[in-house]
Structures are given as structure tokens and as C-alpha cells.
Amino acid sequence: MASMSSSSDQRLAYVLLFVAPAMWSVNYLVARWAPGVIAPHALALGRWCVAAVVLGTLCRHELVARRTLIAAEWKQFVVLGALGMWVCGAFVYIGGRSTTAVNIGLLYAAAPVLIALVSALWLHERLGAMQLAGIVLALAGVLHILIKGEWAALAGLRVNPGDAWVSVAVLCWAAYSVLLRAWPSGFGPVARLTLIACGGILVLIPFTVWEAVAWLPSQWSWKSVALVLAAALIPGAGAYAAYSFMQRTLGAGRVAMVLYLGPLYSALIGWAVLGERIEPFHAVGALLILPGIWLSTHQ
Structure with a gap:
């Protein structure tokens, strides 16, 4: 029975290798649909409030059992939340008001390269000639x-x-990823993500209030609620849960391939759903970025 379960888990994990990048790409679609429906910070705040509730429900027993550790790590949760949930949330939605889903996906494809570079400079991880060529x-x-x-x-x-x-x-996603490696935690991945989301919510609240008062008030509607739920459940809780399952089942090395599929999925979604054009400079950029990622993240 155990071997059958393991075989079933592996089959599911291999399927998720191709599904997870599509789930993350939904966030780029949300970013392009949001203007005129919901303001960037309000969308980011709503997304992570819902995701925190979903993720917190999954790990509630661990959170209760290890609640005394929260006081020791709360500063980390706030910093990581500011980087991962505020900047990597609201800033993408602000950017989505004047750029394309294709551009967002291709620019995010550089994140693993930046992570490799910062890890080499700060954490002293090995960076060979091939990795350096990939970064360039x-x-x-x-x-x-x-x-x-x-x-x-x-x-x-x-x-x-x-x-x-x-x-x-x-840039902030690269910093977020490196700090996750550099800072130890007494919590498991899902519980830690839940607490980081809570830290991000604390940072997002004042900016969301300022946005509503001074810049771009949101009119809550069925469309805005749908965008919040889509961003929270698909690229938020859903994609993170899939990524965690894949890493546990297949290992981190194999799962790294999902990063390579992101730009392709974002381009296809932008073209098929939003009618965005794929220009020659997108193709040239992709031909540089994708092999660069492969070189920089392989030993």
C-alpha cells in the first residue's frame, strides 16, 4: 500500500510540475484585470488575508503547539512579509496597470538568477564560471x-x-528568498508562510488605508471579490501548497524546472486571454533569460 501511495504521489507531483506555473501565472492575469476594479494595495491585502486563513487552517495545530516561538521570530515575519506580500504583491499590481502580463512573467524569470547571485555574495554559496555566465x-x-x-x-x-x-x-523577491534561507525558523513551511503572511498583512494595512484615502479608493463589487479570491486561492495558497508537495515528493532540484515554465505560461495567458502581442524583443529576451536561468541554477 505504501509503494502504491508513493507511486501515486509521484505521478501527481509530475502533473503539478506543469500545473503550478500556470497557477502562479494567474497572478499576472489578475494584475492586468484589476485596474478599474480594485486598487493594488487593497487587492494585495485581501489576497493575503484570505490566503492566511486558508493556510492557517491547514497548520492550526502546529501554530498552537509552537505559539511561544512567535515572539522570538516576529521581526523576521514582518520583514519577510514586507518583502514578499507587500512589495511582491502590491507593486506587481501597480505595475500591471501600465505593463503587460508577458513582461511581468519574463521579468520575474530573472528572480532565480538574482537569488543565485545574492546567495553567492552574502551566504558564500559556490558560484562557478557557468553560473556567472548564466547570470550575465x-x-x-x-x-x-x-x-x-x-x-x-x-x-x-x-x-x-x-x-x-x-x-x-x-529584486525584493530575491531578497525574500535569500532571507528565507539565511534565517532559521522553528516552524514548518506552511506555518511559517502563514505567519509571514500575517506580517505582510500588518505592513499592508496602513498603505491600503493611505491608498484608499489619498490615491485610489476601491469600490467593492463581485468582480473585486472574485479577483481577491482568485489571487488568494490559485497563485497564493494553491500554488504554494503544490510547490511544497512537489518539493517533498520529488526534491528541490527537479522542482526547479517550474521556474523555467513561468515566462512561457504568462506569455500564453497574456496572448490568449488578454490579447497581448508577443513582440520580437520578448522572444530575444526569453532566449537570453531561460538558458541564463538554467546555467545559473545548475552545478
Whole structure:
């Protein structure tokens, strides 16, 4: 029975390798649908409130059993929440108001490259010639997308504000990922994510209030609720749960391939659902980013 269960888990994990990137790509779709429906910070706050409830329900026994550890780690939860839930949430939604889902997906493809670079510089993880070449390739691809392939006019070119917002989110996602490695925790992955989400909610609340009062008030409707639930359940709790299951079943090395599929899925979703054009500079950027990721994340 155990072997049958293990075989079944492996089959499911291999299926999820191709499903999880599509789940994450839904967030780029939400970012493009949100303008005119719900403000960026309100969307991020709603998303992580719902996700925290769902994830907290799954790990409630661990949270109760280890509640005394929260006081020792609360600063980490707030910092990680600010990086992962505020910046990587609201900033992507702000960027989605003036850039495309294709660009968001391709820019986020640089995250594992930045993680490898920061890990080498700060955590002293090994970075060989092949990894360094991959970093250079991928960052060149990101720059190619940011300047829309206009290298000759680089000096006088203005970057799309949406791409700039997303680029900041990518940098903070790299910092978030490295700090997750650098900071030990007494909690399991799901419980830790729940507490980080709570830290992010605390950071998001004042910015959401400011946004509603001074910049962009939200009119709650069935559409806005649907976007919050979609962002919370699919790329939020759903994708994280799938990722955790895949890592436990297949190991971190094999699961790394989901990062390579993200840009492809975001491009396909943007083209099929939003009618976004895939320009030649997107293809060139992808041809630089994807092999760059492979080189930089393999020994």
C-alpha cells in the first residue's frame, strides 16, 4: 500500500510540475484585470488575508503547539512579509496597470538568477564560471525587455513605469528568498508562510488605508471579490501548497524546472486571454533569460 501511495504521489507531483506555473501565472492575469476594479494595495491585502486563513487552517495545530516561538521570530515575519506580500504583491499590481502580463512573467524569470547571485555574495554559496555566465545572460535578457530591444537609443530611452515597479518586486523577491534561507525558523513551511503572511498583512494595512484615502479608493463589487479570491486561492495558497508537495515528493532540484515554465505560461495567458502581442524583443529576451536561468541554477 505504501509503494502504491508513493507511486501515486509521484505521478501527481509530475502533473503539478506543469500545473503550478500556470497557477502562479494567474497572478499576472489578475494584475492586468484589476485596474478599474480594485486598487493594488487593497487587492494585495485581501489576497493575503484570505490566503492566511486558508493556510492557517491547514497548520492550526502546529501554530498552537509552537505559539511561544512567535515572539522570538516576529521581526523576521514582518520583514519577510514586507518583502514578499507587500512589495511582491502590491507593486506587481501597480505595475500591471501600465505593463503587460508577458513582461511581468519574463521579468520575474530573472528572480532565480538574482537569488543565485545574492546567495553567492552574502551566504558564500559556490558560484562557478557557468553560473556567472548564466547570470550575465539572464540579466542581459531582462535589460533587453526593459528597453524593448532599443539598444541603440539606450541613453535616451525611458523605461515603462510598470516594468520599473515589477523590477523592484523581482529584486525584493530575491531578497525574500535569500532571507528565507539565511534565517532559521522553528516552524514548518506552511506555518511559517502563514505567519509571514500575517506580517505582510500588518505592513499592508496602513498603505491600503493611505491608498484608499489619498490615491485610489476601491469600490467593492463581485468582480473585486472574485479577483481577491482568485489571487488568494490559485497563485497564493494553491500554488504554494503544490510547490511544497512537489518539493517533498520529488526534491528541490527537479522542482526547479517550474521556474523555467513561468515566462512561457504568462506569455500564453497574456496572448490568449488578454490579447497581448508577443513582440520580437520578448522572444530575444526569453532566449537570453531561460538558458541564463538554467546555467545559473545548475552545478
